[in-house]
Amino acid sequence: MRILVIEDDVQLAENLRNVLEKEKYSVDLCHDGENGLFHLTEYPLDLAVVDLGLPKIDGIELIRRARAQDIKIPILILTARDRWQEKVEGLDAGADDYLTKPFHVEELIARCNALIRRSAGQANPEISIGPITLHTRSQQVFVDDRELSLTAYEYKVLEYLMVNPHKVISKSELTEHIYDQDFDLDSNVIEVFVLRLRKKLDPDGTLNPVETLRGRGYRFKTQW
Known part of the structure; x- marks a missing residue:
C-alpha cells in the first residue's frame, strides 16, 4: 500500500516515513500543499496524511481541491490545532479522520490501517x-x-x-x-x-x- 505524507516539518515527515515503512507501507513525501496536491492528482495512492498548517496551499484548501477533482482516497489530517471547530472544518472539507499532534505512533498506524481497509470495503482487520x-x-x-x-x-x-x-x-x-x-x-x-x-x-x-x-x-x- 502506498501513502502520501504532506508535512512541512521535514524531520517529522522523515520520522513518519520511517515509521510507516517499518509497517511495510511505501511512502512518498511532500513538504507544501502545492506539491502535495500535484502528487494527489498524478500518482496512484491508497491514503494521504495531510498536515493542516502547510505553506503555499493550506491543508483545508488542499483537501477541498482534491475532493473537487474527485480524488477519493482516504485522507487523514494531522494537526497541532486543538480547537474542535478546525477539526470539524477539516472533516467537512472531505477528510476522513484526524489526529492531533503530538500523537502516539501506534494510533497513527491503527488509523491508517483502518482507513485503507474501509476504503476497500474491508472493515475487519x-x-x-x-x-x-x-x-x-x-x-x-x-x-x-x-x-x-x-x-x-x-x-x-x-x-x-x-x-x-x-x-x-x-x-x-x-x-x-x-x-x-x-x-x-x-x-x-x-x-x-x-x-x-x-x-x-x-x-x-x-x-x-x-x-x-x-x-x-x-x-x-x-x-x-
Whole structure:
C-alpha cells in the first residue's frame, strides 16, 4: 500500500516515513500543499496524511481541491490545532479522520490501517478468503493453521490482492502501489513475487489462489 505524507516539518515527515515503512507501507513525501496536491492528482495512492498548517496551499484548501477533482482516497489530517471547530472544518472539507499532534505512533498506524481497509470495503482487520487469512495488524498470513514466512514485498503484494479480491490488477498497478514514485515501473520483479507467493500459499498446486488473466493482470481467487 502506498501513502502520501504532506508535512512541512521535514524531520517529522522523515520520522513518519520511517515509521510507516517499518509497517511495510511505501511512502512518498511532500513538504507544501502545492506539491502535495500535484502528487494527489498524478500518482496512484491508497491514503494521504495531510498536515493542516502547510505553506503555499493550506491543508483545508488542499483537501477541498482534491475532493473537487474527485480524488477519493482516504485522507487523514494531522494537526497541532486543538480547537474542535478546525477539526470539524477539516472533516467537512472531505477528510476522513484526524489526529492531533503530538500523537502516539501506534494510533497513527491503527488509523491508517483502518482507513485503507474501509476504503476497500474491508472493515475487519482480519481478511479471510477461503483457507487463507491475512492479519493486517500483525501482518501474519495463515493457510488453514499454517503460518507463512513472507518477505516484506511478498506481503505487500498479497495484501493488495486480498484487499481488492474482485479486481483484476495489472502488473503496473501492483508496482505503483507497493513501491515509491522513483521505482522503475518496467521491472518484471512483480512476476517473481507472484511466483514466490503461489509456491508459499499453495505448495501442492491445489488452490490456485492468484489467477493470471493473460494481458490483463492478476486477481485473487474468491471461489473455492
